[in-house]
Structure formats: C-alpha cells, structure tokens
Amino acid sequence: MPEETTSIDYVMEAASGPHFSGLRLDGRMPSSATAAAASSSADSTLTPDFLPNQPFVIGVSGGTASGKTTVCDMIIQQLHDHRVVLVNQDSFYRGLNPEELERVHEYNFDHPDAFDTEQLLECTMKLISGQGVHVPIYDFKKHQRSSDSFRQVNASDVIILEGILVFHDQRVRDLMNMKIFVDTDADVRLARRIRRDTMERGRDINSVLEQYAKFVKPAFDDFVLPSKKYADVIIPRGGDNHVAIDLIVQHIRTKLGQHDLCKIYPNAYVIQSTFQIRGMHTLIRDRDISKHDFVFYSDRLIRLVVEHGLGHLPFTEKQVVTPTGSVYTGVDFCKKLCGVSIVRR
Ligand SMILES: Nc1ncnc2c1ncn2[C@@H]1O[C@H](COP(=O)(O)OP(=O)(O)O)[C@@H](O)[C@H]1O
Ligand SMILES: O=c1ccn([C@@H]2O[C@H](COP(=O)(O)O)[C@@H](O)[C@H]2O)c(=O)[nH]1
Numbered sequence: 240m241p242e243e244t245t246s247i248d249y250v251m252e253a254a255s256g257p258h259f260s261g262l263r264l265d266g267r268m269p270s271s272a273t274a275a276a277a278s279s280s281a282d283s284t285l286t287p288d289f290l291p292n293q294p295f296v297i298g299v300s301g302g303t304a305s306g307k308t309t310v311c312d313m314i315i316q317q318l319h320d321h322r323v324v325l326v327n328q329d330s331f332y333r334g335l336n337p338e339e340l341e342r343v344h345e346y347n348f349d350h351p352d353a354f355d356t357e358q359l360l361e362c363t364m365k366l367i368s369g370q371g372v373h374v375p376i377y378d379f380k381k382h383q384r385s386s387d388s389f390r391q392v393n394a395s396d397v398i399i400l401e402g403i404l405v406f407h408d409q410r411v412r413d414l415m416n417m418k419i420f421v422d423t424d425a426d427v428r429l430a431r432r433i434r435r436d437t438m439e440r441g442r443d444i445n446s447v448l449e450q451y452a453k454f455v456k457p458a459f460d461d462f463v464l465p466s467k468k469y470a471d472v473i474i475p476r477g478g479d480n481h482v483a484i485d486l487i488v489q490h491i492r493t494k495l496g497q498h499d500l501c502k503i504y505p506n507a508y509v510i511q512s513t514f515q516i517r518g519m520h521t522l523i524r525d526r527d528i529s530k531h532d533f534v535f536y537s538d539r540l541i542r543l544v545v546e547h548g549l550g551h552l553p554f555t556e557k558q559v560v561t562p563t564g565s566v567y568t569g570v571d572f573c574k575k576l577c578g579v580s581i582v583r584r
Contacts, residue, residue, distance in 0.1 A: 296363070296399075296417075299421065300419070301422060301463070303349075310419070310478055317485075328354060330375050331358055331359040332382075333355050334382065334384040349455050349463075363411065371394055373392075374389060380440060404463065406467075416494070418471050420472070432447060472486075523536050553574075
C-alpha cells in the first residue's frame with residue numbers, strides 16, 4: 240500500500256486472509272505431560288494435563304477485535320460460582336519511551352517484542368502457585384503504563400490469559416490447560432476495530448486504517464494466525480457462538496471436578512452459588528476477620544446448607560385454615576426434624 244494511501248477498499252482487501260471455520264475439540268491431552276515437562280520440548284502443541292488443586296489455566300487468542308474479551312466475559316459469567324480471573328496480555332505492553340512516543344506511528348504494537356513476556360510469565364506462574372499479583376494498567380491513549388496504580392489479581396480456580404499473542408511464547412503456552420482461538424472474519428474485525436479505536440482508544444479513522452495495513456494485518460499473518468495451530472478449540476464468530484462457549488464451560492466445570500462429587504455421591508446436591516454466598520466465603524476465609532464476624536457469617540452459611548437439606552426431606556400434604564377462613568393446602572414434614580449448626584474455630 241502506498242505510504243499516504245488510506246483507501247478503505249484497499250485495507251478491506253488486504254484484510255482478507257485465510258479463513259477457517261468449525262469448532263474443533265481435539266482432546267489432545269498427553270497422559271504424563273505437566274507444564275514443567277512440556278516446557279522442555281522444542282515446539283510443543285500439546286496441552287498439559289490439569290492437576291487437581293491447581294488453577295485451570297485457559298489461553299484465549301485471536302486477531303484484534305475478534306471478540307476475545309467478549310468470549311472471556313461470557314465464560315466468566317457462566318462460571319460465576321467459581322473464582323475466575325482474567326489477565327490481559329495488553330496489560331503487559333512495555334510502554335513507550337519519549338523517543339518512541341514521538342514516532343508512535345512507526346511503532347509496531349502487534350510484534351511480540353512490544354510485550355514484556357517475562358513479566359507476563361512471572362505473573363502467571365505466581366497465580367498458578369496460589370499467590371496474588373499486581374498487574375500493570377496500560378493506557379491505550381497514552382501508550383504508557385500507569386506509574387502509580389496497578390490491578391490486584393488474587394489466586395483463583397480459573398486463570399484466563401487473553402491476548403493476540405498469548406500462544407506465541409512456548410513457555411506461556413505450556414502453562415495453559417486449554418487453548419482457545421477466537422476466529423472471526425478479518426473484515427468484521429476491521430470494522431469493529433475502527434469503531435472501537437475511534438470511540439474508546441482516542442484514534443481517528445485514518446490512523447486506524449494506516450496502522451492496520453502497516454502493522455496489524457502483517458503481524459496477524461506472521462504471528463497470530465500461525466499460532467492458531469496450538470489451539471485445542473477454535474470458536475468461529477466469537478461471542479455469537481453460544482454453543483461453543485457452553486461446551487467450553489461444561490468442559491471447564493468437569494475439569495474442576497464439580498460433576499465428580501455428584502458422581503461419587505449420587506445423593507449429593509451442590510447448592511448453586513451466588514455472589515452473596517461467595518461474599519460470605521470470602522469473609523470467613525480472610526485471616527483478619529474478627530471472631531464475631533467469623534461465627535456470624537459461618538452460621539449464616541451453615542443455615543443455608545441446613546435449610547437446603549431440609550427441603551429434600553419427605554413431606555406430606557397438609558391443609559390449614561387461614562385467619563380469613565379459607566383453606567390453604569400446603570405440606571408438613573413427615574417426621575419431627577431439626578437442623579443444628581455448630582461452629583468451631
Ligand atoms: N459478537 C459481536 N457482535 C458485535 N460486536 C461485537 C461482538 N463481539 C465483540 N464485539 C465488539 O467488538 C469490539 C471488540 O471486541 P472484543 O471482545 O473487545 O475483542 P478483542 O478482545 O478480541 O479485541 C468491542 O467493541 C465489542 O463490543
Ligand atoms: O498502545 C497501543 C497498544 C496496542 N494497540 C493495538 O491493540 C491491539 C491488541 O488489542 P486487542 O484488544 O486484542 O485488539 C493490537 O492489534 C495493537 O495494534 C494499539 O493500537 N496501541
């Protein structure tokens with residue numbers, strides 16, 4: 240494309256790369272590979288086995304504006320009863336120095352070197368080992384990281400790493416238990432990118448088109464698309480593909496062992512978690528909680544269990560007469576029962 244040309248037709252044409260479609264669930268799971276072992280192989284495409292009591296790590300890659308963040312949000316929403324954290328590769332953009340800032344139009348934000356991959360790796364490994372981390376906050380308008388604030392990310396059951404190049408570095412890839420590639424047509428992505436970057440990232444349409452033709456599209460072809468081969472699951476159409484997202488969530492739930500408990504104990508009922516329940520679990524796990532609050536919130540949680548349990552006991556039909564004289568048909572416990580909660584600390 241000539242330097243000064245910003246014809247949308249040209250860019251749309253340049254954007255039409257190879258297309259793939261169809262959900263692929265390879266199930267490529269080596270029996271003995273672990274994250275550490277796999278990292279020693281030369282060019283591993285294998286996904287390591289998920290070890291119990293470790294967080295389940297999901298990588299979500301795909302071209303710019305393919306819907307990676309949207310897919311992640313949908314997964315997080317469906318896994319509301321688990322602790323899930325999202326780590327964006329964008330947070331690990333290096334931030335430009337004054338010289339680079341002056342010539343920002345020549346900077347390639349789509350090259351792997353634009354990211355501090357060592358820091359992303361270190362953060363992910365800390366999260367996997369159960370430690371909380373400080374994730375940098377990147378400003379797309381200033382091309383800088385915030386110097387005085389960061390995002391606190393706590394240890395979780397599920398860690399999602401999302402970004403255009405999260406499959407590029409083998410060491411990062413090898414930490415993932417599941418790799419998802421969001422596959423959306425290039426023209427759709429470009430249209431979304433124009434809208435997003437002009438509305439949210441302080442760009443004008445010409446600069447978006449120029450950057451797209453000069454850096455984004457070539458880097459997609461050179462780095463992003465070739466990393467698609469590492470994916471275990473490919474989601475065509477991103478967030479519109481509810482079937483694929485439901486299947487992925489089911490798989491994660493199975494891996495997290497939720498179904499196993501019910502398989503071992505067929506009479507077990509798992510109470511549907513809510514933010515209120517998770518909030519109380521968070522309070523009672525906090526080592527700084529007062530004894531009074533620990534007893535108070537534990538008691539509330541146990542009451543929920545007891546009340547839910549009582550709902551599964553045998554009942555018989557019973558009629559009562561209301562104060563207005565009408566007959567109400569309800570139920571009565573078959574036997575005299577009571578639930579007692581005992582809190583020990
Ligand atoms: N299925 C969809 N339909 C319409 N707009 C979408 C859809 N998925 C994402 N978008 C929009 O496209 C833009 C990029 O989506 P996002 O999920 O942030 O992509 P990515 O994280 O891959 O850059 C956002 O403005 C988002 O609202
Ligand atoms: O300062 C910056 C940093 C990044 N970009 C562009 O962002 C996309 C990656 O973000 P997505 O949310 O996955 O689209 C990448 O293509 C960079 O070109 C930027 O323009 N400026």
